[in-house]
Amino acid sequence: MNTRKNILSFPIFLLVFLIEESIFNQIHLPFGGFSLFLIFSLSWCALSTPETGAIAGFGAGLLMDLAPHSQGSVGQWTLVLIITGFGIAYLRYGDDSLRNSPLSLVVMVSLGVVVSLVLYVFAGALLGMDLGSSFQLMKTIIGNGVWTLAVTPFLLPIVSRLHGLIFETRELK
Amino acid sequence: MRQRGDNRSRLLFVILIVTSLFFITLDLRGVQVMSGIRSGAQTVLAPFEKGASAVFSPVGNFFSDVVHLGRTRAKLKRLEEQNASLRKTLIDRKSADAQIKQLKSTLDLAGTAGYTIVNAKVISQGNSTSFSETVTIDVGANKHLTRDMTVICGEGLVGVVKVVYPNTSLVLLASDPSFRIGVRIAKSQQIGILSGQGTDHAVLQLLDSQSSVNIGDALVARGSQGDKPFVPGVPVGSVSSISHSSGAISEIAEVKYYVNMNALGVVAVVVKAPLADPRDILVPKPPQPVPTVTVFVTPTPTPTPTPSK
Numbered sequence: 122m123n124t125r126k127n128i129l130s131f132p133i134f135l136l137v138f139l140i141e142e143s144i145f146n147q148i149h150l151p152f153g154g155f156s157l158f159l160i161f162s163l164s165w166c167a168l169s170t171p172e173t174g175a176i177a178g179f180g181a182g183l184l185m186d187l188a189p190h191s192q193g194s195v196g197q198w199t200l201v202l203i204i205t206g207f208g209i210a211y212l213r214y215g216d217d218s219l220r221n222s223p224l225s226l227v228v229m230v231s232l233g234v235v236v237s238l239v240l241y242v243f244a245g246a247l248l249g250m251d252l253g254s255s256f257q258l259m260k261t262i263i264g265n266g267v268w269t270l271a272v273t274p275f276l277l278p279i280v281s282r283l284h285g286l287i288f289e290t291r292e293l294k
Numbered sequence: 295m296r297q298r299g300d301n302r303s304r305l306l307f308v309i310l311i312v313t314s315l316f317f318i319t320l321d322l323r324g325v326q327v328m329s330g331i332r333s334g335a336q337t338v339l340a341p342f343e344k345g346a347s348a349v350f351s352p353v354g355n356f357f358s359d360v361v362h363l364g365r366t367r368a369k370l371k372r373l374e375e376q377n378a379s380l381r382k383t384l385i386d387r388k389s390a391d392a393q394i395k396q397l398k399s400t401l402d403l404a405g406t407a408g409y410t411i412v413n414a415k416v417i418s419q420g421n422s423t424s425f426s427e428t429v430t431i432d433v434g435a436n437k438h439l440t441r442d443m444t445v446i447c448g449e450g451l452v453g454v455v456k457v458v459y460p461n462t463s464l465v466l467l468a469s470d471p472s473f474r475i476g477v478r479i480a481k482s483q484q485i486g487i488l489s490g491q492g493t494d495h496a497v498l499q500l501l502d503s504q505s506s507v508n509i510g511d512a513l514v515a516r517g518s519q520g521d522k523p524f525v526p527g528v529p530v531g532s533v534s535s536i537s538h539s540s541g542a543i544s545e546i547a548e549v550k551y552y553v554n555m556n557a558l559g560v561v562a563v564v565v566k567a568p569l570a571d572p573r574d575i576l577v578p579k580p581p582q583p584v585p586t587v588t589v590f591v592t593p594t595p596t597p598t599p600t601p602s603k
Binding site for chain 2: 139175179207
């Protein structure tokens with residue numbers, strides 16, 4: 122684990138979070154749109170070791186919990202993103218066939234987004250959150266997954282470059 | 295195949311999970327720190343959100359609108375229809391308000407004089423090609439109207455019922471060139487004949503060559519025998535100018551009607567006159583001049599400095 126590098130990555134997460142909250146939240150996309158920050162975080166985790174993935178998930182989840190629009194309990198997104206961040210990094214890190222295929226990365230990030238949303242909804246249901254109709258939930262989750270599939274290929278090179286700048290791509294080799 | 299994670303990473307994973315569960319517990323227990331942190335984050339984010347909103351709000355709905363173009367059009371059409379309907383309602387309401395105002399003033403006038411009236415609504419104006427000043431009202435024989443009944447509104451005389459139909463009546467307006475009415479100058483016994491001119495002014499000819507008239511004098515209907523076609527006491531107009539013709543036997547004056555014949559909405563037909571002549575009680579009071587406030591300011595004398603000892 123490299124604490125210094127994890128700390129260095131925090132301003133990048135914060136910047137993406139600010140972009141998401143201030144700019145992307147102004148744009149109303151059909152079928153729920155996508156979360157830039159969630160895609161960025163899971164892509165980052167996918168490029169990292171499981172340890173870094175869990176820490177990045179923790180930080181990203183905490184930021185999402187503190188977002189003004191977040192309706193859940195503080196810690197709910199944190200819990201979800203620790204699990205998915207660690208999970209996606211765990212799956213990607215050990216399998217070289219997955220690591221060398223950008224397409225699989227895109228699919229994995231999209232699945233990661235869907236799983237994160239499902240886990241969030243599940244956790245919310247357990248914690249007594251008012252979640253709305255199941256149709257609306259399904260529409261939002263599937264819509265997010267499809268949007269993520271469309272957006273991630275454009276976002277991935279940027280994430281990869283930023284990740285490389287911080288971690289000097291040593292973890293990818 | 296790489297080593298996917300050792301015990302250390304699993305331990306870290308568990309610690310982070312426990313930490314997040316700890317946060318959830320604290321939040322569910324209502325610990326102020328958590329809400330304070332969220333409120334602090336909102337405070338930090340608010341300026342960014344405001345700035346971005348000013349820039350991006352015009353394009354915020356662009357993508358959604360593109361996808362829902364058909365739905366947006368239908369919504370736009372529906373809103374346009376609603377808008378048109380609301381506009382019509384508003385116009386109707388304004389018209390109704392104006393009619394209520396006219397009706398109220400008419401009832402006030404009739405009530406003050408003790409006239410028994412039948413209210414009516416003007417449903418059409420006379421055609422200009424007929425060269426006569428008439429209106430059609432929505433009551434007729436069904437309300438026991440008969441020919442030669444006086445028609446009034448809140449301001450005064452409108453005209454006289456000329457033709458009665460089963461459900462409507464034709465009213466000859468006081469402004470019609472063929473209209474003649476015997477009038478009396480209020481607060482005096484001078485009488486004359488008022489003739490319509492097809493405009494908002496009429497001509498008054500005094501009957502007595504010794505009588506004189508002044509600008510601003512109010513004229514009221516003198517009344518007819520059997521109160522037909524005119525009931526007494528109805529305000530007609532006021533003198534607006536006087537012409538002193540050397541060849542005329544008596545004075546001739548131009549009179550402006552109290553009633554605007556082009557804006558008739560609700561009128562009343564007098565079906566029964568009061569037993570006593572109301573005389574001048576219906577004459578509108580002249581407007582009171584508004585006193586002008588004059589303020590005198592006296593400048594304070596400039597103090598002169600006294601030499602110090």
